[in-house]
Amino acid sequence: MIMNQLRTWLPLGAALLLTLSACGESGPVPGEITLTDAFVADFELIDHHGEPATDERFEGKPMLIYFGFSSCPDVCPASLSVLSASLDAMGKKADLIQPLFITVDAERDTPEKLRQHLSFDDRILGLTGDAEALEQARQNLRVFAAKVPLDDSALGYTMDHQSLFFLIDRQGSAVRAFDDGMDPKALAQAVERWL
Numbered sequence: 001m002i003m004n005q006l007r008t009w010l011p012l013g014a015a016l017l018l019t020l021s022a023c024g025e026s027g028p029v030p031g032e033i034t035l036t037d038a039f040v041a042d043f044e045l046i047d048h049h050g051e052p053a054t055d056e057r058f059e060g061k062p063m064l065i066y067f068g069f070s071s072c073p074d075v076c077p078a079s080l081s082v083l084s085a086s087l088d089a090m091g092k093k094a095d096l097i098q099p100l101f102i103t104v105d106a107e108r109d110t111p112e113k114l115r116q117h118l119s120f121d122d123r124i125l126g127l128t129g130d131a132e133a134l135e136q137a138r139q140n141l142r143v144f145a146a147k148v149p150l151d152d153s154a155l156g157y158t159m160d161h162q163s164l165f166f167l168i169d170r171q172g173s174a175v176r177a178f179d180d181g182m183d184p185k186a187l188a189q190a191v192e193r194w195l
Contacts, residue, residue, distance in 0.1 A: 029186065029190060031178055031179035031181070031182040031186065031187075032176055032177075032178055032179075032182075032190050033164075033176065033177040033178070033179075034175070034176060035166075035174045035175055035176060035177055037173075038142065039140075039141050039142055039166070039174035039177075040140040040141065040174060041055050041063065041065070041140065041141060041166070041168040041172060041173070041174045042055050042136075042137075042140050043055050043102070043127070043133070043136070043137035043140065044129070044133055044136075045102065045127040045128060045129035045133055045134070045137060046111060046127065046128060046129055047111065047125050047126065047127055048111045048112075048114040048115040048118065048125065048126035048127070048128070049111065049115070050111045053125070053127050055168075055172055056172075058098045058100075058168075059170075059172055060170055061096070061097065061098050061170065062096070062097045062098070062167065062168060062169055062170055062191070062194050062195060063097065063098045063099075063100055063166075063167070063168040064083070064097055064098070064099045064100070064165055064166070064167055064168075064191060065099075065100045065102060065141070065165070065166040065167075065168065066079055066080070066083060066099075066100070066101050066102070066163075066164075066165050066166075066180070067101075067102050067103075067104050067138065067141075067143045067145065067161060067162065067163075067164075068080070068101060068102075068103070068104065068161065068163070069103050069104050069105035069108070069109055069159050069161070070103065070105070070108070070109050070113050070114060070116075070117040071105070071108060071155060071158070072158075072159070073158075075163050075180075076163075078180070079163055079165075079180040080101065080118075080120075080121075080124070082180060082181070082182065082184050082187065083099055083121075083124065083165065083187075084120070084121045084123075084124070085184035086184040086185075086187040086188045086191065087099060087121070087123055087124075087188075088184070089184050089185045089187075089188035089189075090188045090191070090192060093192055093195055094123060096195045097191065097195065098125065099123055099124045099125070100124070100125055100126075100127055101114070101117075101118060101124050101125070101126045101127065102126075102127045102128075102134070102137055102138075103126065103127065103128045103134065104134065104138065104143075104145035104159050104161045105159050106128065106129065106130060106131040106134045107131070109126075109128050110128065111126070111128060114126030114127075114128055141166055141174060143161070143162050143164075144160075144161060144162040145159055145160070145161040145162065146159070146160045146161070147159060147160075148160050163180040164177045164178060164179065164180060165177065165178040165180060165182075165187070166178075167190075167191060167194060169194055170194075175194065176190070176194075178190060178191075
């Protein structure tokens with residue numbers, strides 16, 4: 001399993017190193033990563049209202065995408081808290097961006113479950129779909145996710161996954177990734193530059 005994870009992470013790591021080494025004085029702030037054209041924000045999913053949700057649906061509006069799952073015990077709730085606080089810090093400018101939570105757990109995360117999970121902040125739209133569509137969305141943005149059995153748990157399994165925010169500009173290009181532990185105000189300011 002470790003070798004599979006390394007094979008998944010190596011292309012991402014190489015792409016990130018290349019972009020970081022190319023950044024000059026006007027490059028990203030700490031926690032911000034410039035993405036190359038190897039990262040593509042194409043997806044064909046359904047939203048948590050059961051409506052079709054493709055990348056083209058949000059064309060002309062920047063997107064801030066986070067990949068996670070509703071039964072995540074700690075990482076995803078903390079990241080969603082950062083996302084929500086960042087939207088608060090943007091004030092009315094938050095209306096100019098579409099925050100998306102794309103599940104990495106096709107088996108359990110139905111539209112209804114995502115709708116309940118995200119009910120704390122109606123600005124964040126949950127996306128799901130079949131396993132193949134979700135895998136394609138992850139591959140397009142080079143997002144690692146893997147099912148991990150939990151033999152001694154009623155859940156049966158958990159999902160090991162990468163935890164970053166991806167910023168997609170108005171033209172639909174993936175332009176930045178942000179560490180999920182960034183200060184919400186710093187994340188808000190970084191995103192506002194693209195609005």
